[in-house]
Amino acid sequence: MELGPITGLYVDGQDATDSIRTPEPWALDHQVHLFAQSEVRPGPLTDEGERWMERQQTGKVMVVCTCGYSSGLIDHAELEDTVASLAVEHTPTPASG
Template identity: 40%
Template sequence: MTNTDAGPWTTEHRLTIRTQIESRPGPLNEATGDRWAEHRKTGLTLIACNCGFTTGWAPAAELPALAELTAQHGGT
């Protein structure tokens, strides 16, 4: 490989953390006819990395510590 050749492709670590949310239609405002959506957290979190690591949806208390994850998979 010379200095002008492109380097090899690599899979970088990139953590993604998602908190699961559930929604439902809120009460009807009879005066306006509007209905707002209500949202709340389910208590489940999913952590995935570009390298292929994933926790699946799991209770946050059961997930690895953020310090451990960043040591293995880089910053968030």
């Protein structure tokens, strides 16, 4: 008779299988986010005496990942190459499974 690996453990009729399983090791989560830097200033007064805020992007972008990576502020022109190089090491972690 050949015995296979233990796949279940029952103690007093209770399923205690989890107590003999080695849990998977923890791994850092990866979710890459992009933040575009912008600047703001009060706009000119309108004919009605109202003042709107004006906003514009500076052309700088920051790439961060939940694992702790941060690119710092980089030029928008560098973004495509930066994201492409991050794709391997910072592959998004599946939401479940």
